[in-house]
Amino acid sequence: MAVVASDDQQQMLLSRSGVTLIAGVLSLAAYWGWIFSTYSSTVINPFGSAGITEYLALCVIAAGSSALCMLVTALAPDRMEAFFRGTGGTILLAALSPIGCLPAFLNRIGMDVSFVQTLLPWAVSTFVSSLIFLKTGAFFVWLKRAKLSRCIALSFLLAAMFYVFSLLLAPVVGVLMVMALPVVSCICTLVADRYMASAKPPIDKGGHAAVDRRKESLGSRIAELKHFAPLTLIYTISFGIVSHVVLYLASAHDLIIVIAVSILVSSVVAVIGSFVFRANFEAERIRRLLLPLIAVALLPFPYLSPVMQIVFLSVAVFGFTCFDAIGWGDLADEVRDRGLKLFGYLSAASAVNFTGIFVGWGIGYLLFAFLGEGEYATGFGIVSIVLVILLILNLVMDGMGESEGGGVANTTEFRDTWKERCLSVAQSYKLTKQEERIFIMLARGRNYKHISDELYISVHTVKTHVYHIYKKLDIHSQQELINMVEAEL
16 A cells, blocks of 8 residues: 555656646747747737838837836835736736737727727736746746756747747737737646745735835845846847847738748757757857857848848847847746745846847837838848947857856865865855855865856856855955965864
């Protein structure tokens, strides 16, 4: 009987893990499919083919609404997480997210919709759907890096398929399908949440002390973001400009399907690399490959036909999206390793991300407004050169950051007394287990890249841990850390 009970229990655990995996992948796929359909498609354009300019303006407003959502969430993360990760909050998100598609639905059945009438539905829809984006972060935190790359590749493939289907269906049916995507994501996220180990945060009752804590917490999170915010803004602004241009070109030449096919092919390649060849690329290696790939995709823009321009820019957009997914994994590592609250940490970082996209879309729209249709492609050809320079600068700055820290220590092993003193200092300053590991490696003179390889985390994650270690120890360099340990000896 005992053996049977043990087998049943093991089977139950495997079943729960499988449900979480399937629900998590579907939630990501549905959300990304909704994003593709919103920002890379005319399926939910409420004004038809003659209203491309108004539709592009709506996309700028949508990006701004998402950035505002992240900022609001960062100001009150505990309350937002406690509500929107629950059943009631999930139902509310599922009800409000599709309303941005209502103007397009009314247009498809023959009703005229003005630009002003679409503003509120779009702003509300993209605001609440950004909360779904935060909810999907629980899946990143639950799933370690070993399997995350394959799940992301599979989610991208499913999302691309959803995107293509919405284009091939009848107009009304396509709009209804896009409306269903955030609802599906909400349902799958709720199912996955039921089996994840992440605990629901307690609701803060308020008061002056609670307000002070929230302000201090937000200030601390903003301080943490200083080391990567400039680089994030470079690539998110670039992403916003490029995605705006590719949508305009595809809409103007009636080639939206080219975007869809390009994204679908790219996602198939990613899945083949992850599953068939069992590629297990390091996050940093992928990051270094993506930015040059994006730069190469942008360089030949002025010399290509409209179809090839859209193909190349679509590949660049997909590269940006993968780059963003890696960054999302970095943030998830922080939440898991340090036991942070999901919305509290991710919302502040996402505010930087969404703000960059909003600025990029705004620049793209202004570029179109000032240059007009005739000079738009030429103008972006010039801007693309600037973007390539910025991306190369991003890569160089990122590489310089990885070389920070001392070299590898001459000795390969610590004496027991040295390690004991390291542990003593780490425990005295209440470092977390992960911070303790990194502290010991820093004391040995290891640099960020070595620590990253040893602990199977990204260099960006190492940097954030080092920031917190230095803050807790009230020091400013690795040499001061080594001096502190030596003083203990």
